[in-house]
Amino acid sequence: MTFDKSPDGRGRGYHHGNLREALIETALRLIAERGPSGFAFVELARAAGVSPAAPYRHFADRGALLAEVARRGFERFTEALETAWNGGRPDPVTALEACGRAYLAFARREPASYAVMFETGIPLEDDPALRAASERAFAVLRRASEALCATMTQNRPPALMVALHIWSLAHGIASLFIGHGESGRRRLPMTPEDLLEAGVLIYLQSLGLGAARATP
């Protein structure tokens, strides 16, 4: 692998030198602008100043590029959740709420990735790396729920179920009220963040965790 060109793709010779990354970056930009099916494979090639056949040296087909975009998305998503969880500090309830905010923040900051990860019917069963990345993301929420349930002494609910509830609520809110260029989505009398925080609070209160916060 050789990088014989400036990072913006101009002034190259016969070989691009960074085509794979350039294609992914352009795809992310176009998807963010025009939705998950709003880019043409050939268009990425044009933007990189390369022939329509060149991308096929780096991706088996259009779907493979999408899968790679989704995989990278899941990895950054996992990082964001992990950072927000922060080992359960200062206390599990506060940390879980931080995860919720991180979830929505990701959908806002990387609408293109989020759309490809969740709103495309991307085949995640025949791409082991993609499936694994997706499971690592959910594992963060599951571990968080386990830590949270472990603090309870009675009427302990299944941690997996709690994780699925939080995930579903966060995903539902993100999917209904965030993304698609700020225009195509329904309006809310509150921010999605506040909506999610209130929902999680109500939910956890029912589990007896309403006051299980660190009070420094």
Next chain:
Amino acid sequence: MTFDKSPDGRGRGYHHGNLREALIETALRLIAERGPSGFAFVELARAAGVSPAAPYRHFADRGALLAEVARRGFERFTEALETAWNGGRPDPVTALEACGRAYLAFARREPASYAVMFETGIPLEDDPALRAASERAFAVLRRASEALCATMTQNRPPALMVALHIWSLAHGIASLFIGHGESGRRRLPMTPEDLLEAGVLIYLQSLGLGAARATP
């Protein structure tokens, strides 16, 4: 408008007689089989035994057909929710749970409609009929939440917020765990229906509605 052919589309003359409906039916079938972007406009024409230009007599373009599919979907969706709500009988909590089951049942029974309605970035701002249909569907959940909140005497939460929480949870579960041909989705240790019912129960319990059921 004349129907000069048998209902299955065979044996017609120059005019099809039922093309608009035939196109929509075929679209629903193909979307259910291959996902929301898995059908070609021309393919619908072929299936109806008609030239590629004929569908343009009935729909401005491919997107208009999708919008019509979504609009009809929202109408059947509204009916299903309304039936499940059943005027809040026997009691609002039980009726709201029935709505939750109806929500998931719709996503299961009409995966094609559901996908077009919610998982395509369909432009619902520039089609008033579509937008109205979508709002009528949500209005059912909102009225249900209002009836439910009206039964509370203290600490009454905003009904709109409750409706948004229920909707988001139901949509999150449907979107993550139902549809796309039973294969492309994540596996669960319980049915989506049970997951949703448990979530709603925990949520409502926190609002003091855990025992607000009719006990005949």
Next chain:
DNA sequence: ATGTCATGTGAACAGCGTTTACACCACTCG
């Protein structure tokens, strides 16, 4: 210097969405 292999090219293919000018025919009106 030479050979190799990853990477890019050019040309071609079928299929798609869409438009245009034209053909048909069920119906209304005289």
Next chain:
DNA sequence: CGAGTGGTGTAAACGCTGTTCACATGACAT
């Protein structure tokens, strides 16, 4: 009953897409 009109379908064409193939290039190891 006969003429004409408007809704519906046709044929042919356009540019664009995803994809493949044989071939060209040149970075790098030997």
